[in-house]
Amino acid sequence: MDDDDILIGSLLEESWLTLEQLAAACTVEPAWLIRHIEEGLFPHAECVAGTWRFTGASLLRARRMRQLERDFDAVPELAALVADMLEEIDSLRSRSG
Numbered sequence: 001m002d003d004d005d006i007l008i009g010s011l012l013e014e015s016w017l018t019l020e021q022l023a024a025a026c027t028v029e030p031a032w033l034i035r036h037i038e039e040g041l042f043p044h045a046e047c048v049a050g051t052w053r054f055t056g057a058s059l060l061r062a063r064r065m066r067q068l069e070r071d072f073d074a075v076p077e078l079a080a081l082v083a084d085m086l087e088e089i090d091s092l093r094s095r096s097g
Contacts, residue, residue: 015056016053016054016055017053017054017055017056017058017059018051018053018054019033019051019052019054021054022052022054022058022059022062025059025063026059026062026063026066027066028062028066033052035076036062036065036076036080037052039077041065041076041077041079041080042054042058042061042062044057045058061083061087064079064082064083065079065083066079068082068083
């Protein structure tokens with residue numbers, strides 16, 4: 001577990017991030033997030049009264065997707081698929097250990 005995972009887990013378990021906060025935390029433009037939301041790549045994103053809200057899990061997902069797109073020149077759909085698989089692995093590990 002790295003420092004980012006600890007930060008996400010401890011500070012954001014019950015907190016919400018806005019679109020702008022999530023974009024800043026992932027060093028992406030808000031437009032990057034909007035495109036990915038519109039493509040259905042953030043299934044747990046929630047819009048309340050016209051304001052997007054994201055969980056700590058969304059932050060981890062966005063960071064993973066951004067890194068995959070940047071490091072491997074992955075298309076957003078592939079980055080989302082890999083993020084799905086990594087989330088499933090994390091879930092399985094937390095159940096077994």
